[in-house]
Amino acid sequence: MTASRHAAKSAFVEALRLREHFDRPLKTNVNDEIRVVIYGCRGSIPVNGTDFDQFGGSTTCILITSDDAVNIGIIDAGTGIRNLGRKIMKDETLREKPIFIAFTHFHWDHIQGLPFFEPAYVKGKKISLLALGRERPIDDLERVFSVPMQREYFPVQLSDMGANFEFVLPDENIRLFPTTVVTAHKHQHPGSAYSYRFVRGEKSIVFCTDIEHGANLDPAIVDFCRGADLLLHDAQYTPKELANHRGWGHSSYEQAIECARLAGVKKLVLTHHDPNHNDAFLAKVEERCQELLPNCVLARENMTVVV
Ligand SMILES: [Zn+2]
Numbered sequence: 616m617t618a619s620r621h622a623a624k625s626a627f628v629e630a631l632r633l634r635e636h637f638d639r640p641l642k643t644n645v646n647d648e649i650r651v652v653i654y655g656c657r658g659s660i661p662v663n664g665t666d667f668d669q670f671g672g673s674t675t676c677i678l679i680t681s682d683d684a685v686n687i688g689i690i691d692a693g694t695g696i697r698n699l700g701r702k703i704m705k706d707e708t709l710r711e712k713p714i715f716i717a718f719t720h721f722h723w724d725h726i727q728g729l730p731f732f733e734p735a736y737v738k739g740k741k742i743s744l745l746a747l748g749r750e751r752p753i754d755d756l757e758r759v760f761s762v763p764m765q766r767e768y769f770p771v772q773l774s775d776m777g778a779n780f781e782f783v784l785p786d787e788n789i790r791l792f793p794t795t796v797v798t799a800h801k802h803q804h805p806g807s808a809y810s811y812r813f814v815r816g817e818k819s820i821v822f823c824t825d826i827e828h829g830a831n832l833d834p835a836i837v838d839f840c841r842g843a844d845l846l847l848h849d850a851q852y853t854p855k856e857l858a859n860h861r862g863w864g865h866s867s868y869e870q871a872i873e874c875a876r877l878a879g880v881k882k883l884v885l886t887h888h889d890p891n892h893n894d895a896f897l898a899k900v901e902e903r904c905q906e907l908l909p910n911c912v913l914a915r916e917n918m919t920v921v922v
């Protein structure tokens with residue numbers, strides 16, 4: 616299927632289209648838990664070496680799942696998606712499930728893992744690539760992925776990988792699983808990016824990365840995060856670094872904490888770690904953050920957070 620706004624009329628989107636307000640609790644037959652598994656939390660470029668073992672070097676990729684998950688729900692295809700793909704291929708129960716990858720935006724560090732995502736090489740495998748939210752500055756989602764995989768840049772082209780890709784640009788809220796509703800909200804970032812909110816029963820999670828609030832916190836984002844059980848928020852910089860990186864599209868850990876506090880968030884996970892910040896540096900940042908907000912941790916690769 617080609618990418619376009621009318622692709623939103625696909626059976627997939629029609630089936631997932633949500634007419635109720637996203638905050639309205641849905642009835643669930645199983646427990647309300649939502650689990651987030653972090654496969655990549657490094658910002659900008661992958662890093663490796665013994666200095667990065669503790670927090671990990673793979674770029675942004677998270678798995679969202681629950682007991683009744685009939686699909687595999689992934690946000691962003693940074694280099695962390697490679698390990699997730701290997702895990703899916705080894706697990707019989709996961710291997711058969713349709714895969715949905717939603718993108719916050721399309722900067723390199725959020726898409727570069729896709730050519731190394733093993734399930735995409737399975738012939739006929741159904742993989743939906745989604746960009747939720749209105750006012751997306753793109754109208755051809757397929758090109759976003761096919762151009763970086765042109766022969767000049769990569770040996771295998773997107774159309775030759777094997778998977779049956781579907782490219783969807785839904786304007787409205789969707790259901791990721793039968794009981795999990797996803798909403799997107801545009802925020803400030805070069806080229807624009809979107810925060811995602813997942814609501815399942817009474818539980819909610821917000822993923823808000825690659826955001827530059829500016830001198831003051833974006834009140835619309837604080838509203839979007841309001842009352843979340845878990846917020847994963849960009850914290851690439853220290854406050855001092857932020858002052859020297861205006862326009863790079865990121866937040867300081869102090870801003871992330873302030874956002875969580877104003878929004879009344881229950882747990883905060885800081886992500887998109889700067890590639891120059893090694894384990895020792897990040898451990899100190901985490902200590903400082905926990906002085907400011909006790910329910911706060913820095914994201915680590917392979918960490919699971921349950922709410
Ligand atoms: Zn990024």
Ligand SMILES: [Zn+2]
Nearest residue numbers: 720722825864
């Ligand atoms: Zn970005």
